[in-house]
Amino acid sequence: MSSATFLPTVAEATAAGYFPGRHTVEVTEVTELTPGVVRFTFRDPYIAAHAKPAQFVNLFSHDPMKLLPRPFGVSEVSGDLVSLIFAVVGTGTAEFATMRAGDTIDVLGPLGGSFKVKEPAHYVLVGGGLGVPPLIYAAQRLAERDDCAVTAVFGYRDAHFADEFVSRYVDTRSIDETEGNVVTLLDRMEAELTAPREDGLKTVFLTCGPTPMMKAVALWASRRGIECQASMEQRMGCGYGTCVVCVVDTVDGRRKVCSDGPVFTAQQLGWEA
Known part of the structure; x- marks a missing residue:
């Protein structure tokens, strides 16, 4: 376990069988799809492996004055990459939209329940x-x-x-x-x-x-x-x-x-x- 913080890493939490807390991930791509709409991709093997349709991810601002995270539904997963699509509507989303590949951001997820799609239909x-x-x-x-x-x-x-x-x-x-x-x-x-x-x-x-x-x-x-x-x-x-x-x-x-x-x-x- 991490000695500096006494908090488990994502790998340690996963190995112990419980949900990992807020953690830092690498941003891999930020693309504007149309004016004001952004596709945001980051690398997180845990979320990529566990997210279900309709579940969401919290993104945290680097600004310590912005305490509350912004929730976004998972839009696509490729390997260990997780993509979100959101509109730029305030200072939080504007900050995320200006990030670039190689930047880091804190995330938490996947959160919430999912669509019920087990039965054939x-x-x-x-x-x-x-x-x-x-x-x-x-x-x-x-x-x-x-x-x-x-x-x-x-x-x-x-x-x-x-x-x-x-x-x-x-x-x-x-x-x-x-x-x-x-x-x-x-x-x-x-x-x-x-x-x-x-x-x-x-x-x-x-x-x-x-x-x-x-x-x-x-x-x-x-x-x-x-x-x-x-x-x-x-x-x-x-x-x-x-x-x-x-x-x-x-x-x-x-x-x-x-x-x-x-x-x-x-x-x-x-x-x-």
């Missing part, structure tokens, strides 16, 4: 805006299986910044505000999504994005008898259930998005027709 990944990145990772993991089918249905404000990544794994349909929104696209695909499938797989929606969009998607699915899981986007403080900042209303009372979620079913959220 036709999974339809319905995302909007910066809710799209966690669905890229869902597509990546589901594409490794031969007992399910996957379709991605994405809506953007303008630039289709994530299509090139998700299209590596699954069939992708997308739309931007010049044509409508993601529900417009679902309406166009209704016959395809609701018809009985030759492979016998039932259809399950996995959605992430702005809350009004996810609620509309959940209602669309409910009216057609389709199950829906929503990965909630909520402002978080700690990321592991201590600060109680990220609560959301459910039919069973208030729940913490970071530790009870971020994934909830449409039934849990009361988003049913």
Whole structure:
């Protein structure tokens, strides 16, 4: 064990069978996908090996005055590299966007629960805006299986910044505000999504994005008898259930998005027709 800090390293924690704490990793690439949207990649064998679709990672600022980390959903894993995609919306994300390969940053994760995707199904990944990145990772993991089918249905404000990544794994349909929104696209695909499938797989929606969009998607699915899981986007403080900042209303009372979620079913959220 590290004698200077008396805290275990990631390797020591993993060997002992428990979750490693905040630790420092190497940044390997920071790329602007479109103005204000950045893909951020770092090297972390532990997170790469353990992250599940919809789980997130906390990034910590180098500024000691910024105590709270910023949470981002895992968007892709390659070997021991972990990628995130986020919008630059404040000083924290602006700091991360200016980092370069070879820099270091403190991380914690993977945190939160994941999409429930163990059963064979036709999974339809319905995302909007910066809710799209966690669905890229869902597509990546589901594409490794031969007992399910996957379709991605994405809506953007303008630039289709994530299509090139998700299209590596699954069939992708997308739309931007010049044509409508993601529900417009679902309406166009209704016959395809609701018809009985030759492979016998039932259809399950996995959605992430702005809350009004996810609620509309959940209602669309409910009216057609389709199950829906929503990965909630909520402002978080700690990321592991201590600060109680990220609560959301459910039919069973208030729940913490970071530790009870971020994934909830449409039934849990009361988003049913």
